[in-house]
Amino acid sequence: MSLATPPLSLYVHVPWCVKKCPYCDFNSHTGRGELPLARYVDALLADLDHDLPQVWGRTIRTVFFGGGTPSLLPAELVDRFLQQASSRLRFAPDCEITLETNPGTSEYGKLADYRAAGVNRLSFGVQSFDDGCLERLGRIHDSAQAADAVRQAQDAGFAEINLDLMYALPGQDLAMAALDIERALALSPTHISHYQLTLEANTVFAARPPKGLPDDDLAWDMQEHCQSMLAQAGYEHYETSAYAKPGHRCAHNLNYWRYGDYLGIGAGAHGKVTMGASQSILRRWKHKHPTRYLDTAGTADAIGGDEAIEPSRRPFEFMLNALRLHEGFAWTQFLARTGLPRAAIAGPLSTAIELGWLEDDGERVRPTALGRRFTNDVLELFLDAPVEADIHG
Ligand SMILES: C[S@@+](CC[C@H](N)C(=O)[O-])C[C@H]1O[C@@H](n2cnc3c(N)ncnc32)[C@H](O)[C@@H]1O
Numbered sequence: 001m002s003l004a005t006p007p008l009s010l011y012v013h014v015p016w017c018v019k020k021c022p023y024c025d026f027n028s029h030t031g032r033g034e035l036p037l038a039r040y041v042d043a044l045l046a047d048l049d050h051d052l053p054q055v056w057g058r059t060i061r062t063v064f065f066g067g068g069t070p071s072l073l074p075a076e077l078v079d080r081f082l083q084q085a086s087s088r089l090r091f092a093p094d095c096e097i098t099l100e101t102n103p104g105t106s107e108y109g110k111l112a113d114y115r116a117a118g119v120n121r122l123s124f125g126v127q128s129f130d131d132g133c134l135e136r137l138g139r140i141h142d143s144a145q146a147a148d149a150v151r152q153a154q155d156a157g158f159a160e161i162n163l164d165l166m167y168a169l170p171g172q173d174l175a176m177a178a179l180d181i182e183r184a185l186a187l188s189p190t191h192i193s194h195y196q197l198t199l200e201a202n203t204v205f206a207a208r209p210p211k212g213l214p215d216d217d218l219a220w221d222m223q224e225h226c227q228s229m230l231a232q233a234g235y236e237h238y239e240t241s242a243y244a245k246p247g248h249r250c251a252h253n254l255n256y257w258r259y260g261d262y263l264g265i266g267a268g269a270h271g272k273v274t275m276g277a278s279q280s281i282l283r284r285w286k287h288k289h290p291t292r293y294l295d296t297a298g299t300a301d302a303i304g305g306d307e308a309i310e311p312s313r314r315p316f317e318f319m320l321n322a323l324r325l326h327e328g329f330a331w332t333q334f335l336a337r338t339g340l341p342r343a344a345i346a347g348p349l350s351t352a353i354e355l356g357w358l359e360d361d362g363e364r365v366r367p368t369a370l371g372r373r374f375t376n377d378v379l380e381l382f383l384d385a386p387v388e389a390d391i392h393g
């Protein structure tokens with residue numbers, strides 16, 4: 001078996017927000033005073049330069065500015081970054097370039113300038129169209145601002161637009177969750193991400209859970225109901241939380257779920273790169289804290305860690321991603337991206353098939369509806385699967 005080089009993406013992290021939301025555990029910090037954004041873009045470019053030897057000669061298929069709130073970057077800085085980055089690395093002609101946008105930070109002129117800079121997909125953090133829910137979530141915008149931002153993006157010519165929505169919100173009932181979907185559909189985005197609100201460790205909500213959180217049964221009903229509304233409106237449910245109009249799936253996220261490669265630049269960003277020559281897969285991550293990152297980017301001191309993914313860990317990592325997709329994975333992909341033969345997962349796979357969680361038609365392995373409901377149990381089977389040393393190579 002041998003590892004083949006998969007498609008390559010570029011993730012760019014922007015670690016500041018206008019105000020930290022009480023449910024959020026992303027590496028994001030309330031920006032105080034004037035943010036050093038121009039310096040940050042210089043740091044991103046130095047960081048990219050430092051990582052370049054890992055991916056020399058390869059083509060970038062997708063770019064994702066994530067956060068935090070990347071829409072805090074003025075369009076000139078996004079333009080500068082993309083121009084400089086594309087002089088260092090080859091970008092595919094149809095490269096998908098997404099920018100996460102908080103509706104509280106978008107204005108028409110800026111959106112049009114992002115498009116001129118090369119951004120061709122916007123992902124709006126809408127969360128809900130209910131002003132009471134937005135307030136309880138500590139959001140900086142109301143529902144009218146969110147709807148305006150989406151319309152302005154469409155007027156500015158963006159054809160690819162995602163809305164992030166969350167459900168199982170404090171004070172939300174089934175009708176309210178359905179109304180959020182209805183209001184999202186009225187804006188005709190090409191993509192909708194629909195996440196169940198989770199109480200993440202080390203967040204304000206984990207320390208002091210908000211009142212009126214729906215129980216698990218209600219959360220499940222919300223998910224099923226919203227899912228059928230989205231299906232009726234022509235959105236394909238292709239991943240645990242992702243729905244897209246045909247032909248509008250998120251190429252960047254698909255690359256993660258297919259265990260592709262990505263460079264991660266910016267504070268706390270993670271990367272994964274397959275090295276064909278040494279038949280290894282390397283992970284690298286950068287220091288999380290913005291000040292430390294700014295002071296060290298481009299030097300070895302900015303690296304939070306480097307790690308090789310041993311063959312024994314690859315089946316679980318691969319499944320963790322691939323089983324989120326309704327299409328599952330092709331065997332050819334498993335072999336090329338893990339460097340392991342089918343035998344490496346034969347035991348847990350046959351258990352999962354017996355339990356009705358996965359199906360294998362010889363070419364592809366897919367999660368069943370039952371398997372999709374119990375993803376964590378399915379994954380656990382692959383966590384402890386022994387991979388014999390001699391089957392790699
Ligand atoms: C990095 S944020 C996106 C953009 C931008 N920062 C914003 O919030 O407007 C990514 C998305 O993850 C989702 N998210 C964040 N924290 C979550 C949580 N605790 N539970 C479920 N979804 C969450 C939200 O829908 C959020 O829009």
Ligand code: SF4
Pocket residue numbers: 016017019020021024025026028067068069102125
């Ligand atoms: S949800 Fe978005 S805006 Fe809120 S703190 Fe997290 S990254 Fe920032």
